[in-house]
Amino acid sequence: MDQTDAANVLKDVSSELLTCMQCGTCSGSCPSGRYTSMVTRKIVRMARVNKRVLKDINLWMCTTCYTCQERCPRQIKITDAILAIRTITVHDGCILPEHRRVSQLVLQYGHAVPINDAVKQKRKKLGMEALPETVHKYPDALLDVQTILKSCKFDELVAEGQEE
Amino acid sequence: MKKLSLYLGCITPNRYPGIEKATKLCLDKLNIDWVDLKGASCCPAPGVFRSFDKTTWLTLASRNIILSEEMERDVLTICNGCYASLADANRELKEDHTLKKSINFHLDTIGKSFKGSVDVRHIIELFYDELGPQKITKMIQRPVNLNVALHYGCHLVKPSAERKLGSTENPTFFDELIEATGAKSIDYPDKMVCCGAGGGVRSALLDQSLAMLNHKLARIKEAGVDCIVNACPFCHLQFDSGQAEIKEKLGIEYNIPVLHYSQLLGLAFGYSPQELGIDLNLITNNEFFETLKKSD
Ligand code: SF4
Ligand code: SF4
Numbered sequence A: 001m002d003q004t005d006a007a008n009v010l011k012d013v014s015s016e017l018l019t020c021m022q023c024g025t026c027s028g029s030c031p032s033g034r035y036t037s038m039v040t041r042k043i044v045r046m047a048r049v050n051k052r053v054l055k056d057i058n059l060w061m062c063t064t065c066y067t068c069q070e071r072c073p074r075q076i077k078i079t080d081a082i083l084a085i086r087t088i089t090v091h092d093g094c095i096l097p098e099h100r101r102v103s104q105l106v107l108q109y110g111h112a113v114p115i116n117d118a119v120k121q122k123r124k125k126l127g128m129e130a131l132p133e134t135v136h137k138y139p140d141a142l143l144d145v146q147t148i149l150k151s152c153k154f155d156e157l158v159a160e161g162q163e164e
Numbered sequence B: 001m002k003k004l005s006l007y008l009g010c011i012t013p014n015r016y017p018g019i020e021k022a023t024k025l026c027l028d029k030l031n032i033d034w035v036d037l038k039g040a041s042c043c044p045a046p047g048v049f050r051s052f053d054k055t056t057w058l059t060l061a062s063r064n065i066i067l068s069e070e071m072e073r074d075v076l077t078i079c080n081g082c083y084a085s086l087a088d089a090n091r092e093l094k095e096d097h098t099l100k101k102s103i104n105f106h107l108d109t110i111g112k113s114f115k116g117s118v119d120v121r122h123i124i125e126l127f128y129d130e131l132g133p134q135k136i137t138k139m140i141q142r143p144v145n146l147n148v149a150l151h152y153g154c155h156l157v158k159p160s161a162e163r164k165l166g167s168t169e170n171p172t173f174f175d176e177l178i179e180a181t182g183a184k185s186i187d188y189p190d191k192m193v194c195c196g197a198g199g200g201v202r203s204a205l206l207d208q209s210l211a212m213l214n215h216k217l218a219r220i221k222e223a224g225v226d227c228i229v230n231a232c233p234f235c236h237l238q239f240d241s242g243q244a245e246i247k248e249k250l251g252i253e254y255n256i257p258v259l260h261y262s263q264l265l266g267l268a269f270g271y272s273p274q275e276l277g278i279d280l281n282l283i284t285n286n287e288f289f290e291t292l293k294k295s296d
Helices: A003-017 A025-029 A040-049 A057-061 A067-071 A078-091 A097-109 A117-125 A139-151 B017-029 B046-052 B054-069 B080-095 B097-110 B123-131 B133-139 B173-179 B206-223 B233-250 B261-268 B286-294
Strands: B004-007 B034-036 B074-077 B120-122 B147-150 B227-230 B258-260
Touching: A003 A040, A003 A078, A025 A040, A025 A067, A040 A057, A040 A078, A057 A078, A067 A078, A078 B046, A097 A139, A097 B046, A117 B017, A139 B054, A139 B097, B004 B017, B004 B054, B017 B258, B017 B261, B046 B054, B046 B080, B054 B074, B054 B080, B054 B097, B074 B080, B074 B123, B080 B097, B080 B120, B080 B233, B120 B123, B123 B133, B123 B173, B123 B261, B133 B173, B147 B173, B173 B261, B206 B233, B227 B233, B227 B261, B233 B258, B258 B261
Parallel strands: B004 B034, B004 B074, B074 B120, B147 B227, B227 B258
Antiparallel strands: none
């Protein structure tokens, strides 16, 4: 999905967002809202009126637990909307540094969490091979992963040096 | 049951290999036909990658599924996040021909194409649907005498429109599988609440993530259990590494052992905690190992 697709998704949900009655069930159910500055109801309200929400750090405090979406009395696909707004944000170049780093790991190793020496030792201790049967063990497979990521221009999307 | 290929994801093989070993031991004990899904990559993680770029997410996910299609085997996942990514990608590509065509364009660069000929399963719904708790009880050799705080994890049951596993507020299927091992599933407040790891929150906003985890751990501690059981290595990592981080940052020590379901089931098949890698967690509680010895 590129940015226009994401905008279309958001347009699809925004007719839904308009039915929001600001009851607050979403915020009340949100595990994040209990401990962070995130207020789900506000994100829904901001997303339907303007784009300020795009630069809002609260957008990244959602764990995508889907509780709000399950409980919304108007059946608004809240979590899906948050994901769609994130896509637009990312394509605007706003990526948190840690997320950029995880993305680079996938480009380099094919794993968001690659192996390290300590875990290789743990594997041996368990009588397992040091490397798992994943891209870690098969260089050709890793090359395939890198090829399709390039084809999708994921390397450009998460390249360093963009606005953060 | 269709033949399976075991998809490992990232955290299981690269952080908690005990879960990988326990899963393989259990699959063999249950006479399930499985092979390694060789050359698989990150699913990719639904929280970050799905929200970054849907095309990338679908293309990478479908490559993993294709590796299993080539062997005519269903994909078996042991992680809620991998399940969310692979099952959702599989369904979307099966349902939407235009979308499939656009993803196959990228896959063509490595000479592959998505067919849509296999299913993606999660080990818990597979055990429940294909074997059932009663059959598992009959097959185990050493019932475990433990009080368990079960954590379902969000993406096993939600969004319910896609998962179709029944109630998201009060599900019971996983509890039944816990009790099939002889253990007791102890109820606790906010049992269905998120552990706080998902959506890229743990990786980018650790303090917020740990605040959510601390809430769950406090409820679990009050319930007085022997251990936490999950079916997701990311929740597992959050509960295990997160306890160490909370101790360091907030000075609160919970010391509750964390087990993936395959490790609990492994105990019930008579394997030792060491064979199942339970002692390789960050949180190693000696009292817990003593309890296990006593029930021998
Ligand atoms: S639960 Fe639904 S209707 Fe209520 S405030 Fe949230 S989005 Fe609006
Ligand atoms: S999906 Fe996100 S916004 Fe909704 S309840 Fe969960 S953490 Fe909160």
